[in-house]
Amino acid sequence: MEYLALGFVDVLNPATMFWVAAGVTIGYVLGAIPGLGKATGVAVAIPLTFYLSPVAALGMLIGIAKGSAAGSAVSAILLNTPGEPSSAPTALDGYPLARQGKAQKALKMGLFASVIGDFVSTLILIVLAAPLARYALLIGPVELTAILLFSLTFIGGLSGGSMLKGLIAAAFGIFFATIGIEGETFIPRLTFGLLELDDGISLVPMAIGMLAVAEMMIQAGNLKKLDTETEALAQSSKPEDRSVTRAEWRRCAPVIARGTLIGSLIGILPGLGASVGSFLSYGMTRRLSRTPEKFGTGMIEGVAAAESADNAVVPSSLVPLFALGIPGSVIAAILIAAFILHGLTPGPLMFQQQPRLVADVYAAMLFASLVMLIIGYTCQGLFAKIILVPMRLIIPGVLLLCCVGAYMETSSIFSIYVMLFFTAFGYLARKLDFSFVTFLIGFVIGPKLEFSFRQSIQLLDHNTVNLLHHPIAIVFLVLTAATLWWIGWWKRPQTHCAPGERGSTPETDIARNSKGGS
């Protein structure tokens, strides 16, 4: 608590407040533009923070992540095109509201639900991460290997439509993490004599290529569809009802509370992600409603349910990162690079070694929630206009920023080559449904997994029977096997399945929704 007060002292100075506000604004705009999500925004912005103070830099990046989670509702409501997949359920009721002339009402409820979900989830992170980290310090290399293996299997199994492809992507991520000089023997691995690869592949150009440039290429193929939706909005945008009434607040308050709880729980579990949270919250609200048949026709509760859960996932997904050093989502994986760059190594030890900086991060997160409310409320009309800018004008600017961001990592053209290599990789992964999320998380935890695996082999004296002396590891290995079986069964190909049913994933639900299904 004492450190948190000091954290607020560090954050509440004009320079830091400016960069946090800038981050939230940039994030809001990026989130509102279809295809430019929080991961893209943070990946591109990391190099821009090289020359900021650690608090300002981390505050800005967290601001981008939070702002874009809230901003993605704007295009979902106004264009029926979610800025991020996790806002797809927002579009189900938000877009009909906009068509009824109640766009402002839907946008405001989306913002309030986002801010409440985000703020409460940040408090959950603050309360849970440090106590969990204390337990994590008791974990040895054998147990850590089993936990990492379990997390990766869980993430690989749940990301995307196919478990098998998710696991292949995870294996590729770990494989690419082995490139560079090996830490124990100092033997170069798969460097092909290139000095630039001795330190391994840098996460920043890789993430920029896989997330941002690959996404821009996908969007470049969808230009006509996006432009048509933008034109349709320009003709039908006539808001009549501009505020949330007291009665609507009474109906939505329990929905927001439930969405926040669901989002926070989903965020803590590695790999499930914001899409699962928002779909689950939306589905549960519809199921518990007295008028479930009205959902999809413009129910304000639908917007509140989806947005509160969507935004609650972002802060709570940092719980496994802070407590165990395991990134539970792609945004957490990318933030690792930023944290390390600015002197904070995520994991249980950071609470002992850098308590002040951790408190600064917490204070910045809480402050960003407040900024999100202010900026979102005052600039909503402006953001609604920004999404009317055609994608053909946005894509070249984003490509330029991507190149600058990748280049700045090493001040070498080699980073651009790395970015382009992983652009091709990411593009194919998206088109062929190999989860790039799992790939990136596999890449980030790869070095830790390899290190603890090698330590485990030595500790177990090359004898698997010695594993019996590590019951926690056995529990996680059994859980890994059970997860493989359960997800394999759950994702068996089904001929017909409704949203939320066995065999359907948020991705398949989104695809179905985008084709007009319910």
Next chain:
Amino acid sequence: MRRANVISGAVLTVFSLVMLFVIIPWQIDPAPKGMISTRLVPNLMMIAIAAMSVVLIVTNLKSANGATDPSPLTLADLRVVLRIGGLFAAVIALYLLIGPLPAGFALVFGGLLLLGERRPVMLAGMPVLLLTALWLLFYKVLGTAIV
């Protein structure tokens, strides 16, 4: 997607076997005596990828039911890839031959042109605006050079 899965599974199987038997032994020296092999994790990952790719092929071949199976990569997609790939090739050539400024200008100008923008004011104004904004951000606000 089934056909694409079979093809990608086959490509991944071949790739992992080539890595396993050619590239890894060629590119990773054996570890000194008494130490755990430096090839251990790369080999394990390639074995896992090969095995899972074979399963991917088999499961997709088994579930084939003759229904229409559209390719996830369309001709329009390939056109976009070629265009943007060509643009990046030209931009890199400009960077290496002349310098970063014309390369940045060409990236924005070429991108706009390829995506269908034809208004001269936009084509000339956007690159100038973006490059000026970057200069202001890095050289004036952040106080650092990009190159």
